[in-house]
Amino acid sequence: MGAEVVIEGLTKSFGKQAIWRDVTLTLPPGEVSVMLGPSGTGKSVFLKSMIGLLKPDRGKCVVNGVDIVQCSEHKLYETRKLFGVLFQDGALFGSMNLYDNVAFPLREHTKKSETEIRKIVLEKLEMTGLKGAETKLPGEISGGMRKRAGLARALVLDPEIILCDEPDSGLDPVRTAYLSQLLIDLNAQIDATILIVTHNINVARTVPDNIGMLFRKELVMFGPREVLLTSDEPVVEQFLNGRRIGPIGMSEEKDSAQMAMEQEMADAGHHDGSTEDVRGVVPQLQPTPGLPERQGVRRRKDRVMKILHTLPPAAQEGIIESLTPEEQRRYGVQPHAYAGAQHATRPVASGSTPSRHSGELPTENIAQLPDSGWNGPAPRPQPGTGGPRHQSPRPGQGGA
Amino acid sequence: MTAGASTARFPGIGMLRETGKLFALGLDVGRGIFQRPFQLREFIQQSWFIASVTILPTALVAIPFGAVISLQFGSLARQLGAQSYTGAGSVLATVQQASPLVTALLVAGAGGSAICADIGARTIREEIDAMEVLGVSAVQRLIVPRVLACMLVALLLNGMVSVIGVLGGYFFNVVLQDGTPGAYLASFSALAQLPDLWVGEIKALIFGFIAAVVASYRGLHPPPGPKGVGDAVNQSVVITFLLLFVVNFVITLIYLQIVPTKLG
Ligand SMILES: Nc1ncnc2c1ncn2[C@@H]1O[C@H](COP(=O)(O)OP(=O)(O)O)[C@@H](O)[C@H]1O
Numbered sequence: 001m002g003a004e005v006v007i008e009g010l011t012k013s014f015g016k017q018a019i020w021r022d023v024t025l026t027l028p029p030g031e032v033s034v035m036l037g038p039s040g041t042g043k044s045v046f047l048k049s050m051i052g053l054l055k056p057d058r059g060k061c062v063v064n065g066v067d068i069v070q071c072s073e074h075k076l077y078e079t080r081k082l083f084g085v086l087f088q089d090g091a092l093f094g095s096m097n098l099y100d101n102v103a104f105p106l107r108e109h110t111k112k113s114e115t116e117i118r119k120i121v122l123e124k125l126e127m128t129g130l131k132g133a134e135t136k137l138p139g140e141i142s143g144g145m146r147k148r149a150g151l152a153r154a155l156v157l158d159p160e161i162i163l164c165d166e167p168d169s170g171l172d173p174v175r176t177a178y179l180s181q182l183l184i185d186l187n188a189q190i191d192a193t194i195l196i197v198t199h200n201i202n203v204a205r206t207v208p209d210n211i212g213m214l215f216r217k218e219l220v221m222f223g224p225r226e227v228l229l230t231s232d233e234p235v236v237e238q239f240l241n242g243r244r245i246g247p248i249g250m251s252e253e254k255d256s257a258q259m260a261m262e263q264e265m266a267d268a269g270h271h272d273g274s275t276e277d278v279r280g281v282v283p284q285l286q287p288t289p290g291l292p293e294r295q296g297v298r299r300r301k302d303r304v305m306k307i308l309h310t311l312p313p314a315a316q317e318g319i320i321e322s323l324t325p326e327e328q329r330r331y332g333v334q335p336h337a338y339a340g341a342q343h344a345t346r347p348v349a350s351g352s353t354p355s356r357h358s359g360e361l362p363t364e365n366i367a368q369l370p371d372s373g374w375n376g377p378a379p380r381p382q383p384g385t386g387g388p389r390h391q392s393p394r395p396g397q398g399g400a
Numbered sequence: 401m402t403a404g405a406s407t408a409r410f411p412g413i414g415m416l417r418e419t420g421k422l423f424a425l426g427l428d429v430g431r432g433i434f435q436r437p438f439q440l441r442e443f444i445q446q447s448w449f450i451a452s453v454t455i456l457p458t459a460l461v462a463i464p465f466g467a468v469i470s471l472q473f474g475s476l477a478r479q480l481g482a483q484s485y486t487g488a489g490s491v492l493a494t495v496q497q498a499s500p501l502v503t504a505l506l507v508a509g510a511g512g513s514a515i516c517a518d519i520g521a522r523t524i525r526e527e528i529d530a531m532e533v534l535g536v537s538a539v540q541r542l543i544v545p546r547v548l549a550c551m552l553v554a555l556l557l558n559g560m561v562s563v564i565g566v567l568g569g570y571f572f573n574v575v576l577q578d579g580t581p582g583a584y585l586a587s588f589s590a591l592a593q594l595p596d597l598w599v600g601e602i603k604a605l606i607f608g609f610i611a612a613v614v615a616s617y618r619g620l621h622p623p624p625g626p627k628g629v630g631d632a633v634n635q636s637v638v639i640t641f642l643l644l645f646v647v648n649f650v651i652t653l654i655y656l657q658i659v660p661t662k663l664g
């Protein structure tokens with residue numbers, strides 16, 4: 001099972017320029033997570049801070065009990081061996097051909113013979129569709145190939161955590177789809193924890209188990225995919241739909257005058273740039289038939305069902321609908337029943353969201369997450385509705 | 401690799417911080433030299449590379465350098481009626497001062513700029529980050545072999561410049577200034593002594609170290625943006641020149657204090 005990454009109160013600034021502050025999230029072991037965010041919000045900086053390439057001002061990033069931010073250099077190098085990182089442009093060593101690039105970690109860190117190394121390297125190159133290109137230099141291949149070679153190199157040490165910085169940027173939609181499938185297949189095969197940083201909406205909708213979003217120097221939210229995909233948070237909505245109307249502007253922040261003007265133009269019939277409404281939970285990408293089932297999915301199901309009643313109603317609905325009828329019976333939930341439950345702060349047995357449920361895995365196999373709810377957006381005034389803001393206590397806390 | 405989060409602010413703090421980081425890198429390199437595994441392949445490749453970019457220019461610079469010294473010194477000595485010391489004078493000047501400086505200029509200008517451009521390109525292509533993330537220390541893997549290679553090449557170049565300088569001096573003195581070959585050679589040991597050669601070689605080693613560390617430092621931390629690496633190379637050469645001349649001055653002073661000159 002992949003390692004768990006717990007990030008608490010991480011804050012980073014360059015000189016006076018704050019990049020983001022108080023980012024708190026947990027990457028559940030063996031699950032695929034996506035971090036969304038407009039360009040320049042510090043997604044790459046976030047990845048680099050997670051692996052100790054940049055030093056955050058404050059906060060913790062704990063992997064296997066080691067705090068990357070504070071630990072000794074020796075520990076840092078040891079812990080980094082758990083990571084496989086795909087950099088934005090592949091970051092291949094320009095002076096080595098693809099074969100040597102992919103063999104590099106093996107030669108540095110293992111005592112394997114060249115025959116064994118050859119076997120592993122060729123396997124990873126084949127996996128990423130680079131068979132036959134072993135002798136090419138990084139300067140001689142396309143950006144997409146460089147990216148895949150970078151991924152192959154990140155995989156040779158069988159990492160427990162895989163970080164990908166914009167695996168889709170510079171790739172055409174077809175290659176992006178292949179890469180998404182590759183990541184899901186990988187997860188099914190080695191059960192690694194995966195974090196993908198991207199601004200590709202399609203990847204965000206179909207690949208991950210969990211989605212987070214960085215905006216205006218903050219983590220807007222992080223939680224099960226259904227929460228973000230059904231969110232009515234303006235930033236999230238705008239981003240998912242690629243619209244101009246909303247808080248995200250060409251520059252980092254938009255002022256209210258511009259927002260009002262754009263709204264006016266849109267009301268007058270000017271097209272706002274979006275293609276179609278792509279909100280809502282879409283089916284998740286499945287591993288290629290023949291591969292083992294993803295362990296993370298089962299663990300996540302138990303985990304999410306445990307915190308189900310703390311999620312927004314739309315997300316609850318999305319989650320319940322994604323279950324098979326059999327699973328719905330097992331967890332004791334039914335679709336379209338959330339309307340009655342959403343007012344109950346502590347759901348009773350008849351509601352759709354039991355306060356206690358029996359997952360299909362024994363407790364020790366369920367991800368134990370400190371604070372494993374979702375990090376909701378800061379409450380904002382809701383004109384008129386005054387709907388519930390999901391403050392219900394977590395199981396075990398409210399006392400039963 | 402880390403961005404300082406200190407809040408102290410006064411004029412010159414930036415320069416102090418950079419200097420501190422430069423020293424830290426120097427210390428890291430010093431420590432890395434003794435850490436295993438030693439990157440023999442990289443060391444040999446780099447030695448070959450640095451030698452190949454410096455040998456020809458060094459030879460070309462060394463000949464006129466030796467000639468100028470010997471011409472100047474020769475005419476001065478003749479005016480003072482000390483022709484018999486011409487050979488000794490040029491050897492002393494060449495071995496002790498000129499050759500370490502010529503070496504330094506070329507190691508910094510040709511070797512250092514090549515190192516800085518190479519490391520800088522790797523930095524902006526995130527190769528250095530990738531290496532660190534693969535659990536391999538870039539200082540140990542890339543910088544240490546380059547520093548050692550630079551020191552080795554500086555040592556060799558220094559020897560080469562000394563030889564070429566002395567030969568050039570001989571040629572110009574004997575052929576152009578009608579000096580006698582016998583007197584030129586005989587006076588070698590009148591003023592010069594073996595420690596002169598050693599201090600020249602020690603200087604060359606130190607210069608090689610400084611040039612490589614400064615070049616690597618600027619390469620690892622280039623200014624942001626596409627112009628960054630170019631600027632870094634430029635700065636590394638200028639900084640190295642300044643440092644080398646200061647260090648040369650200090651070493652020469654110390655040497656003259658410690659080692660008694662031959663004729664008192
Ligand atoms: N080494 C650095 N020094 C100073 N500022 C930086 C550095 N790296 C990134 N930044 C700044 O951090 C911000 C976020 O950058 P980045 O993480 O690359 O954004 P993205 O979300 O597009 O990946 C940018 O405004 C950039 O200028």
Ligand SMILES: [Mg+2]
Nearest residue numbers: 043044088165
């Ligand atoms: Mg980026």
